[in-house]
Structures are given as C-alpha cells and as structure tokens.
Amino acid sequence: xxxxxxxxxxxxxxxxxxxxxxxxxxxxxxxxxxxxxxxxxxxxxxxxxxxxxxxxxxxxxxxxxxxxxxxxxxxxxxxxxxxxxxxxxxxxxxxxxxxxxxxxxxxxxxxxxxxxxxxxxxxxxxxxxxxxxxxxxxxxxxxxxxxxxxxxxxxxxxxxxxxxxxxxxxxxxxxxxxxxxxxxxxxxxxxxxxxxxxxxxxxxxxxxxxxxxxxxxxxxxxxxxxxxxxxxxxxxxxxxxxxxxxxxxxxxxxxxxxxxxxxxxxxxxxxxxxxxxxxxxxxxxxxxxxxxxxxxxxxxxxxxxxxxxxxxxxxxxxxxxxxxxxxxxxxxxxxxxxxxxxxxxxxxxxxxxxxxxxxxxxxxxxxxxxxxxxxxxxxxxxxxxxxxxxxxxxxxxxxxxxxxxxxxxxxxxxxxxxxxxxxxxxxxxxxxxx
Amino acid sequence: xxxxxxxxxxxxxxxxxxxxxxxxxxxxxxxxxxxxxxxxxxxxxxxxxxxxxxxxxxxxxxxxxxxxxxxxxxxxxxxxxxxxxxxxxxxxxxxxxxxxxxxxxxxxxxxxxxxxxxxxxxxxxxxxxxxxxxxxxxxxxxxxxxxxxxxxxxxxxxxxxxxxxxxxxxxxxxxxxxxxxxxxxxxxxxxxxxxxxxxxxxxxxxxxxxxxxxxxxxxxxxxxxxxxxxxxxxxxxxxxxxxxxxxxxxxxxxxxxxxxxxxxxxxxxxxxxxxxxxxxxxxxxxxxxxxxxxxxxxxxxxxxxxxxxxxxxxxxxxxxxxxxxxxxxxxxxxxxxxxxxxxxxxxxxxxxxxxxxxxxxxxxxxxxxxxxxxxxxxxxxxxxxxxxxxxxxxxxxxxxxxxxxxxxxxxxxxxxxxxx
Numbered sequence: 040x041x042x043x044x045x046x047x048x049x050x051x052x053x054x055x056x057x058x059x060x061x062x063x064x065x066x067x068x069x070x071x072x073x074x075x076x077x078x079x080x081x082x083x084x085x086x087x088x089x090x091x092x093x094x095x096x097x098x099x100x101x102x103x104x105x106x107x108x109x110x111x112x113x114x115x116x117x118x119x120x121x122x123x124x125x126x127x128x129x130x131x132x133x134x135x136x137x138x139x140x141x142x143x144x145x146x147x148x149x150x151x152x153x154x155x156x157x158x159x160x161x162x163x164x165x166x167x168x169x170x171x172x173x174x175x176x177x178x179x180x181x182x183x184x185x186x187x188x189x190x191x192x193x194x195x196x197x198x199x200x201x202x203x204x205x206x207x208x209x210x211x212x213x214x215x216x217x218x219x220x221x222x223x224x225x226x227x228x229x230x231x232x233x234x235x236x237x238x239x240x241x242x243x244x245x246x247x248x249x250x251x252x253x254x255x256x257x258x259x260x261x262x263x264x265x266x267x268x269x270x271x272x273x274x275x276x277x278x279x280x281x282x283x284x285x286x287x288x289x290x291x292x293x294x295x296x297x298x299x300x301x302x303x304x305x306x307x308x309x310x311x312x313x314x315x316x317x318x319x320x321x322x323x324x325x326x327x328x329x330x331x332x333x334x335x336x337x338x339x340x341x342x343x344x345x346x347x348x349x350x351x352x353x354x355x356x357x358x359x360x361x362x363x364x365x366x367x368x369x370x371x372x373x374x375x376x377x378x379x380x381x382x383x384x385x386x387x388x389x390x391x392x393x394x395x396x397x398x399x400x401x402x403x404x405x406x407x408x409x410x411x412x413x414x415x416x417x418x419x420x421x422x423x424x425x426x427x428x429x430x431x432x433x434x435x436x437x438x439x440x441x442x443x444x445x446x447x448x449x450x451x452x453x454x455x456x457x458x459x460x461x462x463x464x465x466x467x468x469x470x471x472x473x
Numbered sequence: 474x475x476x477x478x479x480x481x482x483x484x485x486x487x488x489x490x491x492x493x494x495x496x497x498x499x500x501x502x503x504x505x506x507x508x509x510x511x512x513x514x515x516x517x518x519x520x521x522x523x524x525x526x527x528x529x530x531x532x533x534x535x536x537x538x539x540x541x542x543x544x545x546x547x548x549x550x551x552x553x554x555x556x557x558x559x560x561x562x563x564x565x566x567x568x569x570x571x572x573x574x575x576x577x578x579x580x581x582x583x584x585x586x587x588x589x590x591x592x593x594x595x596x597x598x599x600x601x602x603x604x605x606x607x608x609x610x611x612x613x614x615x616x617x618x619x620x621x622x623x624x625x626x627x628x629x630x631x632x633x634x635x636x637x638x639x640x641x642x643x644x645x646x647x648x649x650x651x652x653x654x655x656x657x658x659x660x661x662x663x664x665x666x667x668x669x670x671x672x673x674x675x676x677x678x679x680x681x682x683x684x685x686x687x688x689x690x691x692x693x694x695x696x697x698x699x700x701x702x703x704x705x706x707x708x709x710x711x712x713x714x715x716x717x718x719x720x721x722x723x724x725x726x727x728x729x730x731x732x733x734x735x736x737x738x739x740x741x742x743x744x745x746x747x748x749x750x751x752x753x754x755x756x757x758x759x760x761x762x763x764x765x766x767x768x769x770x771x772x773x774x775x776x777x778x779x780x781x782x783x784x785x786x787x788x789x790x791x792x793x794x795x796x797x798x799x800x801x802x803x804x805x806x807x808x809x810x811x812x813x814x815x816x817x818x819x820x821x822x823x824x825x826x827x828x829x830x831x832x833x834x835x836x837x838x839x840x841x842x843x844x845x846x847x848x849x850x851x852x853x854x855x856x857x858x859x860x861x862x863x864x865x866x867x868x869x870x871x872x873x874x875x876x877x878x879x880x881x882x883x884x885x886x887x888x889x890x891x892x893x
Contacts (some may be wrong), residue, residue: 057864083481086481086485087481087484087488089485089489090488090489090492090493091488091492092484094492103661157626158624158625158626159626161624162625163624166627168878168881169881172878172879172881172882173500173879174876175877175878176874176878179624179877220797247734247886247890248885248889249889249893250885250888250889250893253892254892254893283750315759315761316695316760316761317759317761317804337744338746400870416748419890420745420746421700421744421746422892422893424892429888432888434596435592435593435595436594436596436701436884437880437881437884438595438596438599439881
C-alpha cells in the first residue's frame with residue numbers, strides 16, 4: 040500500500056515500490072530485515088541467560104517432572120511380576136469367590152523365584168500393601184520358601200500356595216495385583232483425594248481414613264487468612280516506610296530486614312517460648328489476673344497462623360514498600376488541593392496506585408504459605424498442620440513416594456488454578472515489584 | 474559486529490564458568506552438626522528455600538570449616554578422609570561419641586563425621602541407592618527399619634561370627650547377641666524402651682501403671698504421646714481391658730483399631746504430640762505436660778543429669794532394639810575401615826562403656842556384668858536399665874512383623890484421627 044505524504048515531508052531512507060514493499064538500504068525487504076534483526080537480538084539474549092536457564096531447568100523443572108512422573112508410575116509391579124501380569128490379562132473374576140486359574144499361580148511362582156533372588160519381592164509387596172494391608176507379610180513369607188521349589192515338577196502351584204497360606208486362596212491379593220498391573224496408575228491420585236482405586240473402579244474411602252481433602256482445604260484456608268493478615272499488618276508499615284523522613288525510614292527498613300538474619304528455626308522456636316501454656320504470654324496474662332487457665336495458643340491453627348504471619352510479613356512489606364516508593368507525592372497533594380479530605384485522598388488516589396504492590400506481596404506470601412512445612416510442624420500440633428507435613432511424612436516414614444508425589448502434583452495444580460483465577464480477576468500485569 | 478560478538482561470547486563463557494563454580498561449591502550439605510534433630514531435616518525439605526537461600530550458603534561454609542578444623546584438631550593421619558556415621562542426635566549420640574568414636578580416634582586417628590539423620594534413614598538410603606551415590610558409612614537404625622532395609626537389599630548382610638569380635642567370656646557373637654539378632658543385616662547395640670515420665674511435683678501421688686496416662690481425673694494435665702501410632706495403640710487397648718496376650722490379634726482387626734483410637738480419643742484434648750525423643754523431656758521440664766512418653770535414656774538424662782523433678786513409669790515399657798547397619802554398595806576401602814571400626818565399637822567392653830553415659834542396656838550378654846557407674850555422676854547404671862528385673866515386670870516386645878504389615882493401615886486411621 041503506497042501512502043503519500045501530502046505535507047511534503049522529507050523522503051525517508053527507503054524506496055517505495057508500487058506494490059508497497061519497502062526496502063532497506065541494502066535492498067532487503069524491510070519486514071524480512073526486521074525479522075532477522077529481532078531474531079538475532081533474541082538469540083543474543085538467550086545466550087546471555089543460557090547458563091542460568093540450564094541451571095533452572097536442571098535443578099528445578101526436571102525434578103518437578105520427575106516428581107510428576109513418580110505420581111503415576113507403577114512400573115514396579117509389571118517389572119517385578121511380568122509373567123503374572125501377562126497371565127492375568129485373560130482372567131476376569133466372575134464372582135466374589137472366584138480365584139485365578141492355575142496358569143496365573145504358576146506364573147506368579149516363577150516371578151517370585153526371580154524376585155526373591157533379587158530382593159525385589161518385598162518392594163513390590165510393600166507397594167501393594169499401601170492399597171491392601173496384609174499383603175507385605177504374605178510376600179515376605181512366600182519369598183523365604185519359594186526359592187526351594189522346582190518350577191517343572193512341584194506344580195500344580197495353586198494348591199501348593201494355598202497350603203502355604205490360606206490368603207493365597209482369597210481374592211484380595213489377586214484383585215490388588217490385577218488393579219495395579221499397568222505401567223501407569225491413577226491410584227495415587229485417587230488416594231490423594233480420599234478415594235480408592237479398586238477392581239470395580241474408583242470408590243470413596245471410609246470416612247475415618249479420609250484426611251487429604253480436609254488438609255488441602257485447611258491449607259488453602261489458613262494460607263488465605265495469613266495473606267489477609269499480612270496485608271492488614273504490612274500495609275501501614277510499608278506506608279510508614281515510604282512516607283517518613285529518610286533517616287527514620289532507613290532505621291525502620293533495617294528493623295524489617297533484621298528477621299532475615301535470624302534462622303527460620305530459631306524464629307519458630309521463639310514463638311514456642313511465647314505461645315506455650317507456661318510461656319511468656321500466658322504467664323503474663325495469668326499474673327495480671329486476666330485469665331485463670333492458660334489459653335491454648337499453640338498446637339492448633341491459631342499458633343500456626345500467628346507464627347507464619349510473623350515470618351512471612353517481610354515478604355509482604357517489601358514489595359508493597361517498593362511500589363509505594365514510586366507513587367508521586369504530588370498526586371495526593373493535588374487531590375487535597377482539589378478539596379478531598381485525607382481519607383478520600385487516600386482512598387481514591389493513593390490506595391489504587393498501591394494495589395499492584397499488594398498484589399505482588401499477596402501472591403508471594405500465599406504461595407510461600409501454601410507450601411510451608413517447618414512452622415506448622417513445630418507449632419501446629421495435630422490440627423494446625425499443612426498438606427506439606429503429610430507429604431514429608433509419606434516421603435520419610437511410610438516411603439509411599441507415589442502418594443507423596445501425587446499430593447505434591449495436586450498442590451501444584453491447585454496453585455496454578457488459583458494463579459489463573461487471580462489472573463482472570465486482578466490481572467497478572469497489575470502486579471508490580473517497584 | 475564481530476567485535477561485539479567476541480565480547481558477547483567471552484561474557485557468556487565467564488558467566489557459565491562462574492555459575493558452574495557456584496553450583497559445585499554450593500552443594501556442600503550433609504556436613505552434620507545441627508542442633509535440632511529431624512526438625513533440621515525438615516528445614517532442608519521445606520519449600521521456604523527462597524528465604525533460606527541466603528542463610529544456607531554462609532551456614533554451609535561455616536559448617537564445612539568447623540568439620541575440617543575439628544578433624545585437624547584430633548591430630549590424625551586419616552583426617553582427610555573421615556567416615557560418616559549416622560545417628561539420632563542428643564544424649565544418645567553423645568554417648569556413642571564418648572564410648573565408640575572418640576576412643577577409636579584416639580587409637581587409630583580415624584576421624585568421623587556425625588550426621589543426625591537416623592529418623593529419615595530409610596528414605597535417604599533408598600534415595601541414595603537410586604542415585605547410586607552412598608555417602609554414609611554406618612547407620613544407626615531401630616530394629617524395624619533395619620528389617621526393612623535388609624528386605625529391600627539396601628543394607629549389607631553381616632557375617633556375625635567373622636566380622637564381629639568375640640565376647641569377653643569367649644562366646645561367639647551369635648551366642649552373645651542371641652535373639653537380639655532380628656535381621657541378617659543388623660548389629661544390635663542397645664536395648665531401649667519407650668516409657669512414660671511424669672512430673673513428680675505436678676501430679677498427686679505416684680502413677681501405679683500405664684493406665685495413669687488415660688486417667689485424667691486422678692492425674693489432670695496434659696500428656697505427650699508420639700505422633701506415630703506405634704506403642705500408643707497397644708497402651709490404649711491394654712487400658713481398655715484387652716488382655717495382653719490378645720492385643721495384637723485385636724489390633725489386626727478394623728474393630729480393634731477403632732477401639733484403640735476411641736480410647737485415645739477420650740484424652741485427645743489433653744494430648745500433645747512429639748516427633749523427636751528430646752521433645753518430651755523439654756516439655757516436662759517446661760511444665761507444659763505432666764506426663765509423656767519417650768525413650769528411657771532421654772528421661773534418665775533429664776532426671777539424673779539435669780536434676781529435673783521427673784519420675785519414671787516402667788510399667789508396660791515397649792522394648793525395642795537399636796543398632797548399626799552398613800549401607801549396601803560401599804566401595805572396598807571405606808568398607809574395610811567401617812568393618813574395622815565396627816569390630817571395635819561392638820565388642821563387649823565398648824557396649825558396656827556406652828552404658829556409662831546413657832541408661833540403655835547393652836545388647837551383648839557378656840557386657841551386662843561390666844555395666845558400671847555413670848562416667849560423670851558416679852551412680853550405678855544397672856537399676857536404670859530397661860532390662861533390670863525391677864523395671865521389667867511388664868514389658869512389651871515390639872512386634873516387627875505385625876507393624877510391617879499393618880503400619881500403613883493403622884497409620885492412615887491414626888493420622889485421620891489426629892487431623893480431625
């Protein structure tokens with residue numbers, strides 16, 4: 040499209056064709072030259088950040104994928120019991136008392152001989168035990184005996200196994216193996232939302248074993264409460280920091296940053312000293328005669344919320360402060376000169392400009408809080424713990440890494456969903472860090 | 474253009490080499506000596522890494538300096554290649570240092586690094602095995618964990634009679650340890666029990682038996698129980714009228730498990746839960762609880778060494794064993810040094826020596842007559858042992874098979890009850 044400049048401006052450094060293709064000085068089409076230049080710029084930028092990017096991918100993104108893979112990985116069963124899994128494909132239980140055919144038993148014994156030799160039979164027994172208790176001991180006991188059996192001559196193995204232990208004649212072990220025979224399973228995710236994967240599909244768990252949904256809800260709720268408290272407590276401090284004289288502001292800033300120089304564990308333990316039944320707060324209140332019995336300030340949700348608000352407050356103050364620092368004083372002064380009261384000037388002029396800082400601080404605090412482990416562990420007792428405490432428990436104590444990974448994956452999903460919701464309602468571009 | 478490109482590549486090369494250097498230097502963890510036990514492990518695992526990133530590097534550098542200066546101070550030839558021993562921290566680890574590693578260092582010059590990760594030993598050994606990088610040389614675990622590690626092939630099988638020293642009375646190791654050899658991979662050190670301690674000044678009278686835990690009328694106040702169902706379920710059933718011989722049969726059923734949890738629920742408002750052995754003595758000293766369960770050696774330290782007004786309730790003490798396992802897959806040279814140390818550290822005199830610092834019973838029969846007095850306090854240790862006849866009137870021995878099977882199931886119910 041040829042555009043004529045009627046005002047007689049000077050000719051630009053390009054020549055125009057009739058078709059509208061603008062050329063650069065070295066006779067390349069402008070769009071092509073522009074694309075090439077932009078591309079070169081991008082490559083240069085990428086090379087500059089390449090070391091950091093590789094570092095982040097290796098130490099952060101790849102482990103996350105590893106964890107997500109672990110949450111669906113069930114390869115321990117088909118790898119340790121390949122013949123059994125293959126033989127089971129043609130078996131479909133027709134009734135409650137129906138047990139697998141002899142072929143399955145024979146295949147199972149063959150697999151167990153190899154597994155007992157390689158010490159993998161207890162691993163697969165333990166894995167199946169997470170779903171149906173009692174299986175681990177059967178596998179362990181069988182592992183001790185099966186090494187002496189001769190595959191060719193000791194059959195039929197169905198009777199032989201049932202002789203060893205009646206449980207082999209019941210359905211529950213075979214059902215569990217059948218349900219968990221694929222390379223991948225949704226069983227862990229089912230467990231993490233208080234369901235159970237059985238041969239008939241996904242069914243609800245007993246109420247007395249259902250904790251995860253409750254814990255997820257509690258984690259989100261407490262994190263929201265902590266975020267709101269941090270906003271309420273942090274806003275005045277940030278305002279003060281950005282609006283007082285420099286020498287006071289510097290002193291205040293040092294006081295805000297000082298907790299970062301103290302270990303997190305020390306700060307949490309200090310809260311223990313303050314909040315416990317014989318602690319400073321209760322003793323002070325009792326000696327003043329305000330209360331007779333110590334208040335339950337710790338080992339519950341209250342303790343967790345108080346301690347975590349204290350620990351996460353600097354993360355709220357600093358983004359808010361850095362945004363407030365950029366708000367020009369003249370706007371508020373102009374508002375007042377136009378007749379606004381202090382409150383109106385604050386509400387309609389100053390506060391809307393500080394919202395991006397609140398957004399930044401709120402996201403930071405919320406995401407940190409939702410994944411917190413150590414403070415709920417120490418001051419949370421049994422009702423104030425977060426989901427991350429259960430994840431750590433599954434990693435260290437029960438060694439159910441699949442379930443821990445599923446819980447972690449679910450937590451990741453929740454955070455991403457909440458982030459998306461935040462983006463929809465507030466807009467992520469409305470978050471500034473100064 | 475080419476000038477700029479050259480400068481750019483030089484810059485990239487410098488940044489890449491610096492970040493590699495930083496990554497290599499920054500990965501100096503595991504250098505031990507944190508002052509809190511499994512809470513410190515939680516510190517590493519927490520997602521609060523943003524806050525800790527700045528704390529971590531000066532701490533790591535400081536600890537690396539400490540451990541290297543400590544090994545230099547012990548004046549050793551092999552100080553540049555210390556062995557890593559893993560234990561539980563606190564008074565127990567101190568007794569092991571005094572009885573095992575310090576005498577060995579004085580004798581041979583071998584230096585040691587102590588890691589306090591025994592609470593997470595199984596998980597960490599599994600992870601080390603997957604990563605094919607075993608950084609520990611000798612790990613202290615309880616019997617149940619040792620059986621688990623041995624089953625999965627993560628712990629090395631021990632030939633007791635050839636690798637361990639004979640008893641001072643001439644018996645072979647197999648005879649001397651006897652039925653405490655619960656697994657082929659496990660070298661028992663001590664017999665310990667989980668017992669209840671109570672504040673003598675905060676309770677009226679003397680609690681007669683374990684059911685004092687559940688009696689909030691006679692003994693009002695808070696109690697501390699472990700955050701795992703182990704031991705608590707047995708005590709609950711015992712105090713709910715189930716005969717001792719039937720407890721594990723009852724506990725194997727859904728109704729039995731519900732019964733135990735219902736009994737625990739009667740005192741839930743007064744319960745505080747502990748994760749580390751040091752928690753209960755601290756809570757007792759603070760007056761936060763009037764009675765609580767923990768390992769008997771920790772209570773001994775609190776009573777005799779710290780002089781706290783605490784009494785021991787030995788009724789229904791839960792026996793368990795604690796000992797060494799060697800991680801499978803150690804390289805030859807480290808394995809040789811570990812076996813030499815193990816031979817020294819598990820002989821008759823050494824096991825009796827450990828009893829000089831903490832009131833856990835030595836696992837060897839030949840060590841029992843050598844148990845003497847406390848190294849600092851000069852009191853007789855024998856009456857404070859779990860195995861002393863006066864204390865062992867009503868004991869429970871840990872049922873490894875039962876808990877291996879039902880741990881996950883009971884745990885799910887227990888945690889649901891805890892969180893509810």
